[in-house]
Amino acid sequence: MRNYIIKRVAQSVLILFCVMFIIYALIRSLPSSFAETMAMQLAQAPGAKPYEEWLAQLNASYGLDLDIVPGFFTWLSKAVVGNFGDSWKWNVPATQKFTEVIGLSVIMGGISFVLSLVIAVPLGVLAATKQYSRADYVITSVALVGISLPTFFFATLLKLFFSVKLGWFDLYGLVGRDYAQLDSMGQFLDKANHLVLPIVTLVIVSIGGYMRYTRTNMLEVLNADYIRTARAKGLSERTVIYKHAFRNTLIPLVTIIGGSLPGLFSGALITETLFSIPGIGYISYQSMVAGDIPFTMFYLSFMAVLTLASNLLTDILYGVVDPRVRIS
Amino acid sequence: MAKNQDGYLSAKESRRISKENRRITDQYEKRRKRRNVPESEYTTQMKDPANAVEFDNLHTYFFTDTGVVKSVDGVSFEVPIGKTVGVVGESGCGKSVTSLSLMQLLQRPQGQIVEGAIRLNLGNDKAYDIAKTPADKMQGLRGNYISMIFQEPMTSLNPVFRIGAQIDEVIALHEGEGKTKEDIKKRTIEMLEMVGIANSEGVYAMYPHELSGGMRQRVMIAMALACNPKIIIADEPTTALDVTIQAQILDLLRSLKDRINSSIMLITHDLGVIAEMADYVVVMYAGRVVEKGTVEEIFAHPSHPYTIGLMASKPVVGKKVDRLYSIPGKVPNPVDMPNYCYFKDRCELQLPCCSGEYPCEISLSPTHKVSCYRYYEENRKAGE
Numbered sequence: 001m002r003n004y005i006i007k008r009v010a011q012s013v014l015i016l017f018c019v020m021f022i023i024y025a026l027i028r029s030l031p032s033s034f035a036e037t038m039a040m041q042l043a044q045a046p047g048a049k050p051y052e053e054w055l056a057q058l059n060a061s062y063g064l065d066l067d068i069v070p071g072f073f074t075w076l077s078k079a080v081v082g083n084f085g086d087s088w089k090w091n092v093p094a095t096q097k098f099t100e101v102i103g104l105s106v107i108m109g110g111i112s113f114v115l116s117l118v119i120a121v122p123l124g125v126l127a128a129t130k131q132y133s134r135a136d137y138v139i140t141s142v143a144l145v146g147i148s149l150p151t152f153f154f155a156t157l158l159k160l161f162f163s164v165k166l167g168w169f170d171l172y173g174l175v176g177r178d179y180a181q182l183d184s185m186g187q188f189l190d191k192a193n194h195l196v197l198p199i200v201t202l203v204i205v206s207i208g209g210y211m212r213y214t215r216t217n218m219l220e221v222l223n224a225d226y227i228r229t230a231r232a233k234g235l236s237e238r239t240v241i242y243k244h245a246f247r248n249t250l251i252p253l254v255t256i257i258g259g260s261l262p263g264l265f266s267g268a269l270i271t272e273t274l275f276s277i278p279g280i281g282y283i284s285y286q287s288m289v290a291g292d293i294p295f296t297m298f299y300l301s302f303m304a305v306l307t308l309a310s311n312l313l314t315d316i317l318y319g320v321v322d323p324r325v326r327i328s
Numbered sequence: 329m330a331k332n333q334d335g336y337l338s339a340k341e342s343r344r345i346s347k348e349n350r351r352i353t354d355q356y357e358k359r360r361k362r363r364n365v366p367e368s369e370y371t372t373q374m375k376d377p378a379n380a381v382e383f384d385n386l387h388t389y390f391f392t393d394t395g396v397v398k399s400v401d402g403v404s405f406e407v408p409i410g411k412t413v414g415v416v417g418e419s420g421c422g423k424s425v426t427s428l429s430l431m432q433l434l435q436r437p438q439g440q441i442v443e444g445a446i447r448l449n450l451g452n453d454k455a456y457d458i459a460k461t462p463a464d465k466m467q468g469l470r471g472n473y474i475s476m477i478f479q480e481p482m483t484s485l486n487p488v489f490r491i492g493a494q495i496d497e498v499i500a501l502h503e504g505e506g507k508t509k510e511d512i513k514k515r516t517i518e519m520l521e522m523v524g525i526a527n528s529e530g531v532y533a534m535y536p537h538e539l540s541g542g543m544r545q546r547v548m549i550a551m552a553l554a555c556n557p558k559i560i561i562a563d564e565p566t567t568a569l570d571v572t573i574q575a576q577i578l579d580l581l582r583s584l585k586d587r588i589n590s591s592i593m594l595i596t597h598d599l600g601v602i603a604e605m606a607d608y609v610v611v612m613y614a615g616r617v618v619e620k621g622t623v624e625e626i627f628a629h630p631s632h633p634y635t636i637g638l639m640a641s642k643p644v645v646g647k648k649v650d651r652l653y654s655i656p657g658k659v660p661n662p663v664d665m666p667n668y669c670y671f672k673d674r675c676e677l678q679l680p681c682c683s684g685e686y687p688c689e690i691s692l693s694p695t696h697k698v699s700c701y702r703y704y705e706e707n708r709k710a711g712e
Contacts, residue, residue: 225483231433232478233498233551234471237463247488323535324487 008315012308019304020079020297024072027293028064034088034291035059062088062293075297085294089287094298097283102265104174105272105279108195109264112202117257120207124214125249128222129241139211146208155201155274162197169197172276198275202268206260213256214249221248250321258314262306342393349391353437360463370460374449380559380591381407381430386459387443388422388429395663399425401615402444405608407559409449412585412592414606414623416599416638420659422615423595424479427561430458430593431476432466448474448559472502475552479564481545485536492516492532495551502555519550523580542573549580556588563595578605599642603627608695611635614659614670616686621696631698633677669701677702 039054048054059065063074078085084094127139163171170176176190221227222245230244231237269281276282280299287295319326337345375382388400400422407413415423428434430446446458450473456465478484486494495516496509504512513532520528523546536544545565552560562581566574582605585592594605602609602623609626611619611634619632630636637655657674660666669675672682681701690703 225478225480226486228433229478229484229548229551230486232431232470232476234467234469234501235497236467244486244489248486251488322488323490324537 005312005316008312012312015308016301016304020076020301021072023300023304024075024293024297025068027288027291027296028068028071030291032289032291033064034293035062035064037291075293079297079301084298087287087292087295089290089292089295090283094295097295098280098298098302101278101280101283104277105266105268105281106264108199108202108272108277108279109268111195112199112206113260113264115199116203116207116210119203120210121214121253124211125218125241125246127211127215128218131219136215140215143208143211143215146204146206147212148208149205151201151205151268151270152274154204155197155271158197158201170194172274174277194275194277198268198271198277201271201274210256214253217249217252218245221245224248247321251318254317254321255314258310258317261310261313262303265306266303337394345395346393349393349396349438353391353440356440356442357437362462365460365462370457370462370465372445372447372455372457373453374447374455376406377449377453378408379406379447380409380449381593382447382449383426383430383444384447385444386426386429386441386446388425388434388439389442390435390439392438392663397662398615398665399439399662400429401665403612403615403617404444405610405617405620407591407593408608409558409591410585410589411607412582412594412605413608413610414602415593415595415610415612416597416602417612418597418659420662421612423612424563426612427476427563427593427595430559430561431470431474432458432461432463433470433476451558468502471498471552471557472555473557474559474561475555475557476561476563477545477548477552477565479567481541481548481568484548485544487536489535490532491520491534491536491539491547495519495547495554498551499554515554516550519554520547522553522584523547523550524576525550542569542577545569545573545577546580549577549584553584553588557590559591559593560585561593561595564597565594566598566601567596574601581605599638611638614665615662616670616699618671618700619696619698621693625693625696629692629696631692631696631703632671632700633675633702634671636677637674669699 035055035058039051039058042048042054042058043051049057056065063071066074075085086092087094087097090097123139127136130136159171162168170193174191174194175187176194179187179190182190222241227240227245230240235244266281266284268279269285271277272279272282273285284296284299287299375384382404383406384404386400386403387398390397390399403422403426405413415426417423425434425439428439429441430448434440441459444459448456448458448469450456456469458466461469485491492513496512499512499515500507503515507515517528517532520531525531525543525546531539531543531547536547539547545568549565560581565581566577569577578601581592592605594602596602606623609621609623610617611626611632613634619626619630619635626635627639630639634655637653640653641655643649643652655674656676660670660673666672667685668683669687672678675682679701681704684701687699687701687704689697689699691697692703
């Protein structure tokens, strides 16, 4: 097992290197460059140097005069020792900006992730055990609605009902108008209040997939021979479903749960943008549009590391739930 | 039935069938789901207290979207205490469904016992009618009083639990009162040794995928026998195994049966296995019993044309033939059974009267019974 993990980590490092290079090459090839935009602005000031001169000067100071390959290695040599540079757009170190905003996204993503699993998995099991019953039809229809509705549409509907019609929540933003006057408990509640609609949106759109997935797998497992064996032993239906069948349903569930872990840190770009919540999704989107190479590189490298780590974690978790794939 | 000439089902027709099925199965499910069913409703009397199980005119139907499949259509036979009854017949003739009816393990809600009784002898003049027994009572009988060995050892064990845990579970469930974990484990190890697993301690901690098919079948047998059941249903216990293991498994079953004096209902389509193991034989065809009798009667004097065909189609040592005999034609469509003898269309020995309604059971001896027109009084005289 130890050798296996070492091998996998070594592979991951190689993959990570390639991923980082591809990301760097892609950002550098973008038609909009931070230096160009800035040079354009500076050149428009009265009595300023012409655009070409500004551009050459800025390119040199931002390190954009190097070609892609040398540029990448310059970035990499600093990055491996933990120096990701200052964000161009935010004028603070990239890591500092990241730590400022990531917490909010993780809290939001984490809550909605746990909520959607807690809601979806039992409902999926219920739908499978009562296949073709009324409960099953209701659950599968809700799942279908959840899968089909785009985030922006659903978020807008929620805003219309709960913010505009009922006035329970603010339309957007993380804090209310009187945030500064509240005590610490009030500030916490204010933030929580503003996060309700974004979290509901995230839960509803992800719940459908998990629900259908659990239902399909559970149905497959319930038709297996070993479930008949379990019934033949005289076990109660409860034990059959929640012990014998559920353990087997976990195997495929682990795959998608493991795969969605990086999603916790990537933030929810659309939802955060719609509700103007300064999470990592919103911030990284703005950075990318501005061509902020240090921040984008840091963010995307971080995501790549997380993806690789969660893949490894998934493979290890497989062994935990399924003895057949345990590596000796 | 509800089919077009070309064999296709229109969407409208299909909807009508599934709606009708839903209505019927809902009724059965409703009756099954009642709470606190009085015991008098499902207690009954055995016809003969020497029998462990009596199937009496059992009808088990499957309400499918293409129509009602009469998988078991009026099956009656007995399993005497301490004897082995072999049930033979080709695939799909209702052997397994009969045994699953006895276990109440039919695929519900589609599969339902619609008529008849299965009387289970509980000793002391007490008997339950399985067709009416509620699910919670049934859970106490399954694995404890009746147990079943399934035909696919490769897939019948839960892949994520250890062998030991799976056998422990059934012991703890039915005989676990007052026993510690160690006692239960001791019993499991004992069972594993009894079915001839040498490395019983090692196997106890293994997962099913670490065992071969023969070993898994032994584990299944150990699990089925762990609570000393009175009735063992062996549903093709050797079909998935190679011949050397088959012999071992059969020997094992026989010796275990003698040790705990239980009855075996052995389902197979291997006539060799029947000849070796069974005391009585029941031959089924298309959901009905066509012939039943002691093993000598069936093998020495097969009477129903189907049994005669079966006997003729097995290879005989020392006899050289170009082609083995096979019964011509195929089984009628289970959704659309004819109203005359089901075997008539394939029968090489039919008489003019065979177009009449399904023949009733004729006794050739106190134990030997056959459903065929050829044995009716008037035809027998004519034939001789």
